[in-house]
Amino acid sequence: MERAVLNVMSRIGMHRTLYEKNEEAVKQHLIGEIMSALGWDWNNPEEVRPEERTEDGRADYALLINGEIVAFLEAKNLSVNVIKRDEPLRQLARYCFSRGVRYGILTNGAKWVVVKAFAEGTSLRDRILFTVDLEEEPLERAIIKLSLLSKENIRKLERLATLLTAFEMTYKSLLNEGFEEEALLNYLRTRGQPSxxxxxxxxxxxxxxxxxxxxxxxxxxxxxxxxxxxxxxxxxxxxxxxxxxxxxxxxxxxxxxxxxxxxxxxxxxxxxxxxxxxxxxxxxxxx
Incomplete structure (x- = not known):
């Protein structure tokens, strides 16, 4: 996974202008690299189905496990800030809602937004499970969050995202209470080891x-x-x-x-x- 992310960042660095204008290049060179590293057979229509029809248009990709669509993935070119802009996310949510698909993934190859498509009494922004920004975040953080989209983990996506958020909030709270970072990390490392x-x-x-x-x-x-x-x-x-x-x-x-x-x-x-x-x-x- 680390190698895939580094490859994507290298390509963006060398060919940013191409990816800012060419959505198809983003799909093939960037998104496909990441999703393949996450265990998806990117060229197998039984797992990744392009141009999936919905009542509101065609989703760029449907991700399937045992014939069931578990998520829609919508791609944009690199010039589209998918984290800040609402319309691409609303478009993705409509695709999901029309087909009863639980999760949506919106990405321009560098930025990723993962959303729970529907939940009563919540706004779309409330339902964002996590975001990833490969150009701004430390590599280790980005890899852990992206790993939630793996073929192995995607059925547990919401639960894992909730646990990860809770872990981060608890860690920050303990630091704010005066605990040393190294002491907290050692506490976690020594779990299950002898005293x-x-x-x-x-x-x-x-x-x-x-x-x-x-x-x-x-x-x-x-x-x-x-x-x-x-x-x-x-x-x-x-x-x-x-x-x-x-x-x-x-x-x-x-x-x-x-x-x-x-x-x-x-x-x-x-x-x-x-x-x-x-x-x-x-x-x-x-x-």
Whole structure:
């Protein structure tokens, strides 16, 4: 998906004048690239049907799953600001309403508007589920929102859009309450992971249930003795296993020596921190 978005942005940069005047080029070069990356077989009429007839005219594309139209997609050239202009959105809504199609997608290739076609007591603007602006938004945000239009997700579009909006509002509210951004991101990253105390925060009184090193997530190490010394020896076992030659022999000797010594917990904590620094490791203990 990232590659498709970057391709589209590159084409817009090189051929903006063409796309501002030629809607067909927008369809073929920009929209087709994005929708194909989202899992739609763009040239298969069983999934993407062009020029679909409605009582109010022809929708540029109907998106189908198992023969059912799940959304209409209307294309405009790049000069049309589909986010700000109302008439193209009203046109799309009429197409959807006339055929009982739940969702409408309006795009000029760079800007995307996704709308729920009908809901009693609401205005059309109220029913916009989300917008995407590839030229103004960070790539990561645009990709996540566009992913809601994938063939896999489109039946869940409204629910996912609501969850995404709620997530963003909650995140902003927590920042406004004074929480640090990095703390919030770490909170989300560590969901479902063990309660690990980093070596830098160990005090020496902990009784380990497990010891970990960080490799794209906390990786548990075999722990023999449930003590901080046992955690240290487990880390040395790990280092021995990933080393070779003289380095491996040095680790083996250090492990043999330390295993025979009486080590105060405070000394073990210092050694774990030194290993982190020297080896570029992150070590943690579950207590």
């Amino acid at each position: 690990v105390v980093p070596a830098a925060k160990l005090s020496g009184v902990e009784v380990p249930k497990a010891v970990y090193v960080y490799e794209d997530g906390w990786k548990p190490l075999p722990l023999g003795d449930r003590s901080l010394k046992g955690a240290l020896l487990a880390v040395l076992d790990y280092l021995e296993g990933r080393s070779s030659g003289e380095k491996r022999e040095e680790v083996r000797k250090a492990k043999k020596l330390l295993s025979k010594m009486e080590l105060p917990p405070e000394k073990v904590v210092i050694l774990l921190r030194e290993i982190e620094k020297d080896e570029g490791l992150r070590i943690g203990v579950e207590v």
